[in-house]
Every structure is written in C-alpha cells, then in structure tokens.
Amino acid sequence: xxxxxxxxxxxxxxxxxxxxxxxxxxxxxxxxxxxxxxxxxxxxxxxxxxxxxxxxxxxxxxxxxxxxxxxxxxxxxxxxxxxxxxxxxxxxxxxxxxxxxxxxxxxxxxxxxxxxxxxxxxxxxx
Amino acid sequence: xxxxxxxxxxxxxxxxxxxxxxxxxxxxxxxxxxxxxxxxxxxxxxxxxxxxxxxxxxxxxxxxxxxxxxxxxxxxxxxxxxxxxxxxxxxxxxxxxxxxxxxxxxxxxxxxxxxxxxxxxxxxxx
DNA sequence: AACAAGTATACAGCATACTACATACTTTAA
DNA sequence: TTAAAGTATGTAGTATGCTGTATACTTGTT
Numbered sequence: 587x588x589x590x591x592x593x594x595x596x597x598x599x600x601x602x603x604x605x606x607x608x609x610x611x612x613x614x615x616x617x618x619x620x621x622x623x624x625x626x627x628x629x630x631x632x633x634x635x636x637x638x639x640x641x642x643x644x645x646x647x648x649x650x651x652x653x654x655x656x657x658x659x660x661x662x663x664x665x666x667x668x669x670x671x672x673x674x675x676x677x678x679x680x681x682x683x684x685x686x687x688x689x690x691x692x693x694x695x696x697x698x699x700x701x702x703x704x705x706x707x708x709x710x711x712x
Numbered sequence: 713x714x715x716x717x718x719x720x721x722x723x724x725x726x727x728x729x730x731x732x733x734x735x736x737x738x739x740x741x742x743x744x745x746x747x748x749x750x751x752x753x754x755x756x757x758x759x760x761x762x763x764x765x766x767x768x769x770x771x772x773x774x775x776x777x778x779x780x781x782x783x784x785x786x787x788x789x790x791x792x793x794x795x796x797x798x799x800x801x802x803x804x805x806x807x808x809x810x811x812x813x814x815x816x817x818x819x820x821x822x823x824x825x826x827x828x829x830x831x832x833x834x835x836x837x838x
Numbered sequence: 839a840a841c842a843a844g845t846a847t848a849c850a851g852c853a854t855a856c857t858a859c860a861t862a863c864t865t866t867a868a
Numbered sequence: 869t870t871a872a873a874g875t876a877t878g879t880a881g882t883a884t885g886c887t888g889t890a891t892a893c894t895t896g897t898t
Contacts, residue, residue, distance in 0.1 A: 589875075590874090685811055
C-alpha cells in the first residue's frame with residue numbers, strides 16, 4: 587500500500603496531476619482503517635497499473651474521458667460483460683486507426699526527408 | 713486556388729478552426745493581386761495537404777506546436793537542411809514510440825478482453 | 839434591387855488538463 | 869522538540885485548442 591508521494595515517484599506523474607486524476611474518477615485510494623490519527627489515502631498496485639495506462643493512452647492522444655471508459659470497462663464490474671467487451675472493441679478499433687495514421691505520417695515524413703536529402707545532393711553537385 | 717469555405721468542405725475542419733490554425737502560423741493563404749474589390753484570402757493545394765497532416769497528427773496526440781515544427785521543417789527553407797532533417801528524425805522517433813505504446817495498449821486490452829470473456833464462460837458453465 | 843451566403847476581423851467564452859497557492863494538519867528525522 | 873517533509877482540501881490561475889458572437893463588407897442569386 588502506497589502513499590501519493592510513492593505513486594508520483596514510481597510513475598513520474600506529479601502529485602497534483604495524480605490528485606486531479608483521482609478527482610476525475612480514474613481510480614481511487616482508501617484510508618487505512620487501522621490508522622486513525624490521519625486521513626492519508628493509500629493506493630494499491632492496481633493504481634500504478636492504471637497510471638501507467640493513462641500515461642500511454644494520453645501520449646497517443648486519448649482524452650481522460652476516453653481513458654476512463656476503458657478503465658471502467660477494465661476494472662469495474664458495474665457494467666455488463668457485453669458492454670465491457672464493446673467498449674474495449676471500440677477502443678481497439680481506434681488504436682488500429684491511430685497506428686495506421688502514425689504509419690502514414692512516418693511514410694510521409696520519410697519521403698520528405700529523402701526529398702530534402704536529395705535536393706542537398708543536387709545543389710551540392712552543381 | 714481555394715477560398716476558406718472550400719478548404720473546410722474538403723477537409724471537414726470547421727472554418728473557425730482553419731482560421732485559428734492560420735493564426736497559429738501553421739500555414740497561410742494570400743489575397744489575389746488581380747482582385748482588388750475585396751481582401752479574400754486564397755489557399756493552394758499545399759494547404760490542403762497541411763490540413764490533412766494536422767488532422768492525422770492531432771489524432772495521434774501531437775500538439776499544434778509539435779505539428780508546426782514538422783510543417784516548418786517540411787515546407788520552409790528558412791532553417792538549414794541539417795536542422796530540417798533533425799526535426800524530422802526526432803519526429804520519426806516520437807512516432808515509433810507512439811506506435812509501440814499503441815501496440816502495448818492493444819496487447820493489454822486484448823488480454824483484458826480474454827479475461828472478461830473467460831470469466832463469462834466460467835460463470836455460465838457453473 | 840434585395841436577400842442569402844460567403845468573407846474578414848476582433849474579441850469573448852469554453853472545455854480539457856493541468857499547476858500553483860494557501861491553509862492546516864501529521865509524520866519523520868535530527 | 870522542532871524543523872523539514874509529507875498529506876489533505878479548496879480555490880484560483882494557466883495553457884491549449886478551439887467555438888461563438890458581433891460587426892461589416894462582398895459576392896452570388898433571383
């Protein structure tokens with residue numbers, strides 16, 4: 587069981603951001619019953635997993651609410667199994683689309699590089 | 713040579729957004745010299761290319777300023793060739809990173825799906 | 839001629855995702 | 869025991885990326 591400082595250290599995500607994510611409903615910690623002198627919140631390793639997932643998903647352009655959908659489908663049992671599967675399938679389609687877009691960009695940029703490199707050669711060969 | 717309405721129609725990007733992109737320096741149109749009765753701005757097909765690139769890049773999580781970097785390296789000859797190549801190489805690395813992240817997410821989500829589907833089978837087989 | 843539709847400009851407002859600050863309390867280490 | 873570091877809560881501010889509104893002019897259509 588980890589405190590927020592620990593989460594931040596392990597993921598590199600600022601404490602303020604972690605609190606913001608928790609407020610946004612992406613995950614939650616709990617106070618320990620045995621501790622009565624404070625209201626410190628403890629997090630289990632599942633939260634680390636979720637934070638790492640959030641990092642990845644954000645890096646590829648998913649919004650927090652999109653990420654929340656996946657996490658809910660993932661960990662919460664409140665929605666029906668078929669609904670969970672549907673959410674995940676939709677997300678897989680989006681991911682494939684993004685991969686294709688990235689591949690297209692890669693091709694485009696590589697081509698552009700070749701053009702630049704060639705024009706160098708040409709101008710240098712003059 | 714196209715007017716802004718045409719750009720919007722061809723790309724699906726709202727006119728307001730296109731104006732915002734232009735103000736952000738992602739591209740620019742020009743008034744036609746032969747037209748003196750108005751100050752309408754005309755755009756060539758390069759702008760369409762750029763808009764499509766912006767759409768893709770945004771979809772995979774690049775910011776407008778990151779996109780601007782690429783477009784500048786791409787079309788502007790004001791920076792040195794080696795600097796252009798460097799920008800594009802950096803972007804290619806970022807793209808590969810994103811692709812890997814997407815693949816990791818895909819794996820994770822697929823695994824999660826299998827788990828859900830199995831637990832269904834189990835509960836149904838009881 | 840007149841009315842709809844398109845264009846330009848400027849500025850305000852909004853949603854998302856943080857980020858900083860202030861206050862107050864708790865824990866830890868010297 | 870006291871100072872540093874950590875935690876909780878709340879609120880305000882910021883950056884990015886739009887989105888809407890108002891005003892005024894131009895063009896195209898009937």
